[in-house]
Amino acid sequence: MDRDRTRSEEARRRLRGRNLAVLFALIAFVVIIYVVAIVRMGGA
Amino acid sequence: MSDWTATDSSVGKATAEAATWRDFVELLKPRVMTLVVFTAIAGLMAAPGELHPILAAVAILCIAIGAGAAGAVNMWYDRDIDAVMARTAGRPIVTGRVSPESALEFGVILTAGAVAIMGLAVNWVAAALLALASAFYIFVYTIWLKRRTPQNIVIGGAAGAFPPMIGWAAVTGDVSLASIVLFALIFFWTPPHFWALALYKTGEYEKAGVPMMPVVAGHASTKRQMLAYAVILFPLALLPTVLGAAGWVYFAGAVVLGALFVLCAVRVLREDGEATRWRAARQMFGFSIFYLFALFALIMVDRPVLPGAAG
Numbered sequence A: 001m002d003r004d005r006t007r008s009e010e011a012r013r014r015l016r017g018r019n020l021a022v023l024f025a026l027i028a029f030v031v032i033i034y035v036v037a038i039v040r041m042g043g044a
Numbered sequence B: 001m002s003d004w005t006a007t008d009s010s011v012g013k014a015t016a017e018a019a020t021w022r023d024f025v026e027l028l029k030p031r032v033m034t035l036v037v038f039t040a041i042a043g044l045m046a047a048p049g050e051l052h053p054i055l056a057a058v059a060i061l062c063i064a065i066g067a068g069a070a071g072a073v074n075m076w077y078d079r080d081i082d083a084v085m086a087r088t089a090g091r092p093i094v095t096g097r098v099s100p101e102s103a104l105e106f107g108v109i110l111t112a113g114a115v116a117i118m119g120l121a122v123n124w125v126a127a128a129l130l131a132l133a134s135a136f137y138i139f140v141y142t143i144w145l146k147r148r149t150p151q152n153i154v155i156g157g158a159a160g161a162f163p164p165m166i167g168w169a170a171v172t173g174d175v176s177l178a179s180i181v182l183f184a185l186i187f188f189w190t191p192p193h194f195w196a197l198a199l200y201k202t203g204e205y206e207k208a209g210v211p212m213m214p215v216v217a218g219h220a221s222t223k224r225q226m227l228a229y230a231v232i233l234f235p236l237a238l239l240p241t242v243l244g245a246a247g248w249v250y251f252a253g254a255v256v257l258g259a260l261f262v263l264c265a266v267r268v269l270r271e272d273g274e275a276t277r278w279r280a281a282r283q284m285f286g287f288s289i290f291y292l293f294a295l296f297a298l299i300m301v302d303r304p305v306l307p308g309a310a311g
Helices: A003-040 B002-011 B021-027 B030-046 B053-077 B100-121 B124-145 B152-172 B177-200 B202-208 B217-235 B246-272 B279-301
Strands: none
Touching: A003 B021, A003 B053, A003 B100, A003 B202, B002 B246, B021 B053, B021 B100, B030 B053, B030 B152, B030 B177, B030 B279, B053 B100, B053 B124, B053 B152, B100 B124, B124 B152, B152 B177, B177 B217, B177 B246, B177 B279, B246 B279
């Protein structure tokens, strides 16, 4: 029973880590597209 | 209790909760990526012309992600032989932390994304070269050659030789003679580098059924070929200065490094590996990594004597 709870907590922790990584990647992607657009519009 | 037993015994079958974000980073072969990024930056810096620093950073990011994504697809395809070799048995798909399907999707999406962003943000020549490098690594090396011919490393090595050429193309928008020389440096460096490793890992490659040169042609033939590549590499490494892509400090460094690389190959040739536990081969493998890093570091720091002469 305890072992099942520990396992479920561990699974939730890993899922949370993956979700945060995806969030970080998406934010980075948006920032890159925005900055590149600004630079390209500036004539680079 | 039975739940745990079932999960632990299902090696290679990933469960949704098994993977962490670090496992996905591991799929990108971060150590290989280091060399890719480094040589790409060297190509970018050696190229005549200018690129906005932001766009240069995006180009390097795209090259790094493109190379890593091809590595993820390679791990997906090679998961059966990875499980057999000690060096690769801890990879995320083999241990079941990431499912093969997830790894393939991850690799394909990142490859497409890296090529598209390179094209839109930098230029389409660099994007086309990035796509070509990924396709070459996945289809020509991983799927076609690796398990069929001892020349796998020779031809497949071309995939790893693309990064400086892509970096160069990011700046100039073309492929020139000097960028082809940068490509050739890595191309001719790859066989002696990998075969030095294969000499003392022959048993593992044999077990996995990968026809590495020492497995198929034997140690003596492999050592002679390693020396031949090292000798070819010596004058080739001097060409960036001749073509105006690097200066004389680079030239002097390339002479010293090239001589040491040839010396390493001679020591390997004369070595009785069984008796020495492949000491010279291990040293050559280590030195080969230093050699390439040092060569491209010199290209980065030693600018051409005649600016604009490259090409």
